[in-house]
Amino acid sequence: MNAFLSSQWTPDRVLEWRIRETPDAPFLVSENGTELSFATFGRSVRDCMGHLAASGVGSEDRVALVAGNSIDHVTLWFATNLLGATDAPINPAFSGRLLEQALTLIDPVLVVAEAGLLPAVHAALETSGEMRPIRWFGSGEVPDESCTGANSGPLAEAGSATVTPPVLSPSGVSSILATSGTTGPAKGVMVTHAQAFLTARQSVEGMRVTADDTFYCAHPLFHMSPRFCVIYAALLTGARVCLDAAFSARRWIDRIRATGATVTIGHGPLVEMIHAQPERDDDAETSLTRIGTSPFPRHIAQDFERRFGVKGIETWGMTEINIPCWHPFEEPLRPGSCGRIREEWYEFRVVNPDTDEEVPAGTVGEFVVRPKLPWIVSPGYFRNPEATVKAWRNLWFHTGDSGYRDAKGWVWFVDRLGDRIRRRAENISSFDIEVAANRYPGVAESAAVGVSSEYASDDDIKLCVVMHPEARLDPVALITHLLDELAHHMVPRYVEVLADLPRTPTGKPRKAVLRETGVTADTWDRKAAGLNLRSLRRQED
Structure with missing residues (x-):
């Protein structure tokens, strides 16, 4: 490890060195028992590079990866990087507007997704009006024809282009990783x-x-x-x-x-x-x-x-x-x-x-x-x-x-400091929650804040809403709406209706006041109400 000069801090050099040092040592083991040695992983990466190149990926391009944890995910990450491209992993729980925003931000030349997630990816791209080539992988159910076509197909069947990998630079962008936004959508680091x-x-x-x-x-x-x-x-x-x-x-x-x-x-x-x-x-x-x-x-x-x-x-x-x-x-x-x-x-x-x-x-x-x-x-x-x-x-x-x-x-x-919400190790965008809530009929405006949960250094989400005159809020219906708009971990636990939001002299919501107020006698708690999100989603399905 210390043999690498800072000018050599790149994955191409590290992988080549590791394969040379311990080719047969086990590297990755999946939950189902699949095991790859370092040498086998290296061969898988080279094969994947050929498929990505045949799909149009080149140096300095961006590849969006919509997938859960798997050896394939790791292989795609390294193959993208070794082509000189940037991988951008997206939370596989995203769908609808959140997924559309992430894909629009990344602006990828190719989207690679697990087979079971392809319908959500295709729908998000279709809504954005910017269809991109899509390749899918994995043993999940093969999507129907509406999600496939000239720009879609299994990654393994994309062909294999001859690749001459570039020499990577330590300054090159390896990945774009999402971090939460408060006054706007999530940012790409x-x-x-x-x-x-x-x-x-x-x-x-x-x-x-x-x-x-x-x-x-x-x-x-x-x-x-x-x-x-x-x-x-x-x-x-x-x-x-x-x-x-x-x-x-x-x-x-x-x-x-x-x-x-x-x-x-x-x-x-x-x-x-x-x-x-x-x-x-x-x-x-x-x-x-x-x-x-x-x-x-x-x-x-x-x-x-x-x-x-x-x-x-x-x-x-x-x-x-x-x-x-x-x-x-x-x-x-x-x-x-x-x-x-x-x-x-x-x-x-x-x-x-x-x-x-x-x-x-x-x-x-x-x-x-x-x-x-x-x-x-x-x-x-x-x-x-x-x-x-x-x-x-x-x-x-x-x-x-x-x-x-x-x-x-x-x-x-x-x-x-500020308005960042941290729930169960996930940074959450209050902006995304508020946009989804404001789309619900009768909601005039909203503000999402983190309030203390039962775990230290962790938040539950409280949504404060202001309703239009004459409108009344059904919190269960609102949560059902948010479940369609947001990833599971982003759905608020608490909802409270306010006559107005406290504001700064420039008119911005004073979220510090809402956080400090916390849970009150007027706050609706979906857990206390016995509302289970997974059961609710199954009922919708």
């Missing part, structure tokens, strides 16, 4: 090859990953963490990755045991869901020794380590800037602290969010970061210069996270 490499390297160093390790990963591959902290980290070290289709708190310990995992990753709410499962006498009788997590909820951190016999390694970071802060591996647990800044790579300050002036140690302010090497953080938001300039003002990236650094250099996260 451009991730460079150097950035992806460094995140993987930091994960290897921070979690002490070696070739003897087995990762367990059930995090969705449209996120940064499973891609770079797990799969790319395994590529750097020769470790093995057991990749599950989806996370289940109930099955987590059984999957850890069945896969022989020695290391895994988590996010605060998911860690709490695991801890909330009934304790077993044999919870600690596994091969698992480490879990990297952001955050490691302070109220359960020590008990989680005891119960599962693991070391928790807390971090702080985000897609735009990787993971600048790690709890040093050799240091004992400090509940609530996300560790120390990796100062060989990053400059870090805590500033007054109104003035950008640095605040003294122990004072809460906004976290700002900038790199010490070229291309190791995102160059910006794809086709969104306004948001890029706003985030990078005064030559520092403004994270929107608040906390403090103590006199000994330990960093303590406190809260999020």
Whole structure:
């Protein structure tokens, strides 16, 4: 790993080196038992490159990937990158307007989707009026003829063009990963090859990953963490990755045991869901020794380590800037602290969010970061210069996270600034929720905010609505409407009707007031009402 100069931080060089070092070692193992060695994975990537090239993908193009977790997903990601193109994974739960927005933003030369998701993709493209070539893969049900045609077909039947791969540059854009928007649709974070490499390297160093390790990963591959902290980290070290289709708190310990995992990753709410499962006498009788997590909820951190016999390694970071802060591996647990800044790579300050002036140690302010090497953080938001300039003002990236650094250099996260909603490890766009709500008959305007859930550092969603005169709200009907418009995790738990929204002097909704008000006696709670989203969706189907 340390043999790579920063000018060589690209996936083509890393994959070639890994295949040369340990060609027959196991790399990826799916939930159904399919296993690929590094050499077999390399051959699959080369085959996929030929199919993508035959479908019109070339250097500096963009490929939208609508798929869940699978070995095919990983293969497509690397094949796209090794062609010199950029992959853009989209949440497979998206449909309708959300999917249309994502595809319009990416503006891909090709859309690749799992077979079962092709109808939603085709409908979104058709609505946008910008049909793109579509290729599908997987063992799902083959779509009917209305979703296929001259521009559609199985990826494996696209032919295979002869490919001369370009030599990649660390500054090249590897991926476009979505992050939440508050005053507009979700933004696309451009991730460079150097950035992806460094995140993987930091994960290897921070979690002490070696070739003897087995990762367990059930995090969705449209996120940064499973891609770079797990799969790319395994590529750097020769470790093995057991990749599950989806996370289940109930099955987590059984999957850890069945896969022989020695290391895994988590996010605060998911860690709490695991801890909330009934304790077993044999919870600690596994091969698992480490879990990297952001955050490691302070109220359960020590008990989680005891119960599962693991070391928790807390971090702080985000897609735009990787993971600048790690709890040093050799240091004992400090509940609530996300560790120390990796100062060989990053400059870090805590500033007054109104003035950008640095605040003294122990004072809460906004976290700002900038790199010490070229291309190791995102160059910006794809086709969104306004948001890029706003985030990078005064030559520092403004994270929107608040906390403090103590006199000994330990960093303590406190809260999020602004209107970002974080639910079950997903950043959620309040803007998207509001647009969907405002399309419901009788709603004049709305504001979505995060309110405290039963998990630390996690939100439930509250939707505040103002109705047109004479209109009355049926909350069940509104939730049914939102279920058609939004991904499952974006549907609010709470709904409250207000006479008007509190406003700033410039007329913008004062969401801080709505958050602070929280759940009141006038708030409708779909859980208390016994409304189950999955049952409701089945009834619609």
